[in-house]
Amino acid sequence: xxxGTVVHEGESVRLELRKEVLAVTASRPVTLAxxxxxxxxxxxxxxxxxxxxxxxxxxxxxRVLAVADALGYVSNMAAQALRGxxxxxxxxxxxxxxxxxxxxxxxxxxxxxxxxxxxxVVMIGRDTTARVSRIQALRTLKPHAIIVSYTxxxxxxxxAELQRFVDEGGHVVTMGEPKTGFPRVCHDDQTxxxxxxxxxxxxxxxxxxxxxxxxxLRHRQEAMLACFxxxxxxxxxxxxxxxxxxxxxxxxxxxRFITASDSCDLIYATNDVLALGVMDALTEMGVRIPEDIxxxxxxxxxxxxxxxxxxxxxxxxFAAAGRAALAMALDDDPPAITCLAGRLVIRGSTAGAG
Amino acid sequence: xxxGTVVHEGESVRLELRKEVLAVTASRPVTLAxxxxxxxxxxxxxxxxxxxxxxxxxxxxxRVLAVADALGYVSNMAAQALRGxxxxxxxxxxxxxxxxxxxxxxxxxxxxxxxxxxxxVVMIGRDTTARVSRIQALRTLKPHAIIVSYTxxxxxxxxAELQRFVDEGGHVVTMGEPKTGFPRVCHDDQTxxxxxxxxxxxxxxxxxxxxxxxxxLRHRQEAMLACFxxxxxxxxxxxxxxxxxxxxxxxxxxxRFITASDSCDLIYATNDVLALGVMDALTEMGVRIPEDIxxxxxxxxxxxxxxxxxxxxxxxxFAAAGRAALAMALDDDPPAITCLAGRLVIRGSTAGAG
DNA sequence: CTGTTAGCGCTTTCAT
DNA sequence: ATGAAAGCGCTAACAG
Numbered sequence: 001x002x003x004g005t006v007v008h009e010g011e012s013v014r015l016e017l018r019k020e021v022l023a024v025t026a027s028r029p030v031t032l033a034x035x036x037x038x039x040x041x042x043x044x045x046x047x048x049x050x051x052x053x054x055x056x057x058x059x060x061x062x063r064v065l066a067v068a069d070a071l072g073y074v075s076n077m078a079a080q081a082l083r084g085x086x087x088x089x090x091x092x093x094x095x096x097x098x099x100x101x102x103x104x105x106x107x108x109x110x111x112x113x114x115x116x117x118x119x120x121v122v123m124i125g126r127d128t129t130a131r132v133s134r135i136q137a138l139r140t141l142k143p144h145a146i147i148v149s150y151t152x153x154x155x156x157x158x159x160a161e162l163q164r165f166v167d168e169g170g171h172v173v174t175m176g177e178p179k180t181g182f183p184r185v186c187h188d189d190q191t192x193x194x195x196x197x198x199x200x201x202x203x204x205x206x207x208x209x210x211x212x213x214x215x216x217l218r219h220r221q222e223a224m225l226a227c228f229x230x231x232x233x234x235x236x237x238x239x240x241x242x243x244x245x246x247x248x249x250x251x252x253x254x255x256r257f258i259t260a261s262d263s264c265d266l267i268y269a270t271n272d273v274l275a276l277g278v279m280d281a282l283t284e285m286g287v288r289i290p291e292d293i294x295x296x297x298x299x300x301x302x303x304x305x306x307x308x309x310x311x312x313x314x315x316x317x318f319a320a321a322g323r324a325a326l327a328m329a330l331d332d333d334p335p336a337i338t339c340l341a342g343r344l345v346i347r348g349s350t351a352g353a354g
Numbered sequence: 355x356x357x358g359t360v361v362h363e364g365e366s367v368r369l370e371l372r373k374e375v376l377a378v379t380a381s382r383p384v385t386l387a388x389x390x391x392x393x394x395x396x397x398x399x400x401x402x403x404x405x406x407x408x409x410x411x412x413x414x415x416x417r418v419l420a421v422a423d424a425l426g427y428v429s430n431m432a433a434q435a436l437r438g439x440x441x442x443x444x445x446x447x448x449x450x451x452x453x454x455x456x457x458x459x460x461x462x463x464x465x466x467x468x469x470x471x472x473x474x475v476v477m478i479g480r481d482t483t484a485r486v487s488r489i490q491a492l493r494t495l496k497p498h499a500i501i502v503s504y505t506x507x508x509x510x511x512x513x514a515e516l517q518r519f520v521d522e523g524g525h526v527v528t529m530g531e532p533k534t535g536f537p538r539v540c541h542d543d544q545t546x547x548x549x550x551x552x553x554x555x556x557x558x559x560x561x562x563x564x565x566x567x568x569x570x571l572r573h574r575q576e577a578m579l580a581c582f583x584x585x586x587x588x589x590x591x592x593x594x595x596x597x598x599x600x601x602x603x604x605x606x607x608x609x610r611f612i613t614a615s616d617s618c619d620l621i622y623a624t625n626d627v628l629a630l631g632v633m634d635a636l637t638e639m640g641v642r643i644p645e646d647i648x649x650x651x652x653x654x655x656x657x658x659x660x661x662x663x664x665x666x667x668x669x670x671x672f673a674a675a676g677r678a679a680l681a682m683a684l685d686d687d688p689p690a691i692t693c694l695a696g697r698l699v700i701r702g703s704t705a706g707a708g
Numbered sequence: 709c710t711g712t713t714a715g716c717g718c719t720t721t722c723a724t
Numbered sequence: 725a726t727g728a729a730a731g732c733g734c735t736a737a738c739a740g
Contacts, residue, residue, distance in 0.1 A: 029494075029522075031733055042711045047735060055709060074487075076494040079733035081432035082716045096475065097456045106451050109477040113484065118491055121450065121475040123463040130467065133428075137472055140383075140430040140717090141495075168383075276660065306630065308662045385717055396727045401719055409725060433717035436732045494733090712739075717732105724727080 030071045039067040050075065077118075086144035086170065088118045089329055092134070093149045094126050098273070099301040100318050101149055104175065107322025108147060115330060117144065128157050135161045145171035145329035150216060151180055173328045175321060177219050183334040185325045189298075190223050192314040192342035196268070196296055197227030199312070203294055203350060205266035209239040209257070211250055211278055217270035220298055224268050239264065243274065250277030258285060265293055272297035272304045272313055279307060279349065294350040309348025316342050384425045393421040404429065431472075440498035440524065442472045443683055446488070447503045448480050452627070453655040454672050455503055458529065461676025462501060469684060471498065482511050489515045499525035499683035504570060505532055527682045529675060531573050537688040539679045543652075544577050546668040546696035550622070550650055551581030553666070557648055557704060559620035563593040563611070565604055565632055571624035574652055578622050593618065597628065604631030612639060619647055626651035626658045626667055633661060633703065648704040663702025670696050 036046040041060060048056050049064040056064075067073075077087060091108050093101050105121045112119035124134045135158065138146065146165060151158070151174050159180060162172045166182070174180040177189070200208065208228060212221045225235040241257050243249040250269065254277065258264075269275035275297025279289060287293055289309055297304060300315035320340055328334035390400040395414060402410050403418040410418075421427075431441060445462050447455050459475045466473030478488045489512065492500065500519060505512070505528050513534060516526045526536040531543070554562065562582060566575045579589040595611050597603040604623065608631065612618075623629035629651025636643055643649055643663055651658060654669035674694055682688035 032735095033733075043734080044712080044736080045710060048710090051735085057709060060710085074490045074494060076436070076733050077491060078432045078435035078495055079716090080735080082430070082436050082718090082733080083735045084716070085735070090474075095460060096450055097453075097460050099451075102451045102456055106449060106477060110479075113479065118488070119477070120444075121477070123460060123473070123475070125467065134472070136428045137431060140428060141432055280660070303657055303660065306634070306657065306661065386719095387717075397718080398720075398728080399726060402726090405719080411725060414726085430717050433732090434719080436717080436734090437719045438732070439719070710740085712737105714735105714737085716734090719730105719732090721730085722728090724725100 029076075030073045032073070032075065035064065035068045035071055035073050038071065039064045081140075081142040084142060086142050088120060088141065088143040089145045089147065089326065090138050090141075090143050091119060091121045091147045091149055091325075092124045092131075093121060094124065096121060096123060100299055100316070103318035104149055104322040104325070107319040108326045109322075111323045111326040115326070117330070119326070131158050132161050135165070139165050139168070139170070143170065145173065147325050147329055148172065148174045148180075148182075149325075150176045151178055171329050171332075171334075173325050173334070175325055177216050183328050183336055183338075185321050185328065185338045185340070187316045187321070187340050187342050189220050189314075189342070192344065193220050193223035193298070194227045195344050196298075196312075196314055197224050197231075199344060199346065200266055200268065200294065200296060200350065201228070201231050201233075203266070203290075205294060206233065207264045208233065208266040208268060209241065209264040210268050210270070211241045211243065211254065211274050212270040213243055213245040213274065215245060220270040224270075243277075245273075247273045247277030247280070250274040251281040254278045254281035255285065258282070258287065267293055267295050269295070269297050272299045272301045272311060275311055275313065275349075276303055276307055279311065290348070290350050290352070296350055300345055305347070307349075309351075312347045312350040313345050314342045315345045316340070383430075384427045386427070386429070389418065389422045389425055389427050392425065393418045435494075435496040438496060440496050442474060442495065442497040443499045443501065443680065444492050444495075444497050445473065445475045445501045445503055445679075446478045446485075447475060448478065450475060450477060454653055454670070457672035458503055458676040458679070461673040462680045463676075465677045465680040469680070471684070473680070485512050486515050489519070493519050493522070493524070497524065499527065501679050501683055502526065502528045502534075502536075503679075504530045505534055525683050525686075525688075527679050527688070529679055531570050537682050537690055537692075539675050539682065539692045539694070541670050541675070541696050542693050543574050543668075543696070546698065547574050547577035547652070548581045549698050550652075550666075550668055551578050551585075553698060553700065554620055554622065554648065554650055554704065555582070555585050555587075557620070557644075559648060560587065561618045562587065562620040562622060563595065563618040564622050564624070565595045565597065565608065565628050566624040567597055567599045567628065569599060574624040578624075597631075599627075601627045601631030601634070604628040605635040608632045608635035609639060612636070612641065621647055621649050623649070623651050626653045626655045626665060629665055629667065629703075630657055630661055633665065644702070644704050644706070650704055654699055659701070661703075663705075666701045666704040667699050668696045669699045670694070 032046050033043055036043040046064050049061050053061050089112055091105050093105060096102050109119045124131045166172055172182040174182050175185045177186055210221055228238060229235050241253050243253045267278055269278050275295055279295050282289055282293055289295055297311050297313040300313045304311035304313050317340055324338045386400050387397050390397040400418050403415050407415050443466055445459050447459060450456050463473045478485045520526055528534040528536050529539045531540055564575055582592060583589050595607050597607045621632055623632050629649055633643060633649050636647055641647055651665050651667040654667045658665035658667050671694055678692045
């Protein structure tokens with residue numbers, strides 16, 4: 001009996017199919033051609049059915065789907081990529097060990113799973129050359145989209161590579177502050193920094209200092225200085241300590257800074273990791289928080305809640321950011337920018353300090 | 355002038371090449387065939403050169419490499435995968451938001467970069483069905499290896515899928531405790547738990563309790579109970595509180611447990627996340643740590659050092675684990691198991707409690 | 709609505 | 725040592 005000729009006889013079809021199944025699955029992986037053969041149709045019909053099923057009769061559709069299912073067919077992503085089909089979404093991160101990035105990546109993955117697309121996280125380090133070659137390699141896998149989490153402004157080289165990807169038909173979404181020319185997800189730091197600034201100045205403190213790092217945090221520092229200015233504090237008089245994205249460094253820098261000049265009663269660190277480093281140093285130096293110096297951070301990472309005292313900060317919804325990024329990556333005509341609100345969280349590091 | 359006929363004339367070759375370069379790179383990505391054409395050799399020779407270069411004359415090798423470089427050739431991973439070549443390494447994680455997993459994944463990626471292989475992290479959730487289909491999809495990309503970080507013992511279904519991957523020529527390495535039948539990286543929890551147990555009992559405490567979760571932490575609990583037994587404490591009398599991998603739950607469970615029975619002066623939580631939840635609850639209840647109850651955890655995540663008091667724990671070298679996993683993934687004949695030592699870290703949550 | 713056919717870019721026998 | 729040629733598994737014209 002030719003395979004696929006008997007299709008409408010219930011049990012016997014089932015049995016016949018089982019024989020075919022055994023014959024096929026014995027050795028190599030099941031291919032689309034196998035499905036086609038067993039279903040008694042052409043590979044094009046099979047392909048059509050498996051990709052949305054436009055222009056296929058219902059009966060064939062059903063038969064093909066049944067066979068594919070029975071054979072345990074899994075489409076070959078390499079072949080599809082080679083043929084130009086775009087499925088996967090790659091998320092590029094500098095380093096997944098930080099909470100905000102990990103939270104965003106996890107959220108992207110969850111959203112992707114819900115949409116049935118394969119999401120994968122690729123760490124690309126902080127070195128531009130390495131990044132470019134990573135992106136070049138990934139391009140050849142023809143992903144549907146590349147989400148760049150936390151670009152720093154090396155958009156010169158990396159951006160060109162991403163643009164080439166877009167020119168080929170790929171989608172790019174960037175996350176974070178710097179404008180990249182690609183659809184972007186960011187948090188409304190302007191508003192929240194100001195909110196935080198007003199809370200801090202509302203404590204009655206008038207001698208603020210800022211701890212920040214070189215990178216993508218600059219805008220928070222500037223927003224805070226602007227807020228200070230609005231409240232009569234000359235930004236030029238505000239000490240700004242710049243460190244290298246690391247709580248230990250923040251700690252050491254704070255120690256040096258406080259020792260050199262005790263002229264501050266308030267420290268804003270542009271992210272929580274830095275703020276915790278600051279608190280660490282102050283505590284060790286016997287400076288009371290918030291009585292002597294109030295401290296605030298930004299991001300609301302889990303440690304901030306558990307710190308002693310709790311760290312006042314701006315809570316960002318990283319999960320929402322991840323979902324937004326995936327949605328934009330899947331959208332053929334996404335908004336240029338999705339800006340998410342933040343939320344002021346007041347804890348012991350500033351509370352009751354008035 | 356036929357392309358590639360002039361090879362040893364320095365400047366003129368360079369110019370000629372540049373012309374070709376412009377012609378080629380104008381539009382679509384550069385293919386191996388482009389390189390072959392410009393270099394004036396066959397695609398097979400080009401392929402040979404680009405893959406180790408066996409059986410190719412030195413002069414051709416040089417020429418091909420120069421052309422590939424000049425054209426900015428990037429090999430197409432999809433095509434290579436389709437052809438059966440294995441390059442990438444996928445790391446499967448349940449959830450990259452936990453420190454141990456993130457640290458391992460980052461370390462795998464760093465090691466991979468050093469080896470020139472593309473490493474990518476794929477979150478596969480905790481649902482077996484989803485995991486299986488993820489693995490099936492990834493198999494079609496013909497990765498060189500799949501590293502499974504923190505398998506829970508659902509090796510039944512997932513293991514079969516991984517085995518199929520191995521049968522096709524792939525490599526599998528698992529990380530974590532449960533024996534999987536694949537080469538495995540783990541930490542020597544047996545030894546360190548005993549070390550920790552002796553430290554704890556050395557404080558003079560005799561009424562221990564254990565907080566743990568359902569999953570892959572069972573062996574730590576058992577090792578600790580065995581240690582207790584060796585020191586004259588009947589394991590059957592040791593309360594074991596089981597929670598759901600979450601510090602909040604650990605916190606609530608602890609509150610209930612302590613309220614219901616104040617018959618413990620020592621708590622071992624089988625990981626730090628749980629231990630921090632325990633400490634949180636105790637602190638809120640006004641129980642002094644370590645005076646009333648000493649607390650210890652396992653893993654040494656960053657929060658543990660910064661907690662108040664610092665958490666006594668077993669420090670695991672997750673970066674080393676990641677490196678070991680990658681080395682085993684790349685090794686054609688890897689050891690069945692790589693077991694890493696841990697280190698006892700005594701902090702305020704037990705120190706000076708005697 | 710369905711089938712035939714021509715590759716996508718690469719590796720790898722098999723000749724030479 | 726080199727090249728010609730046959731596909732890997734799939735999709736998308738193009739015919740019917």
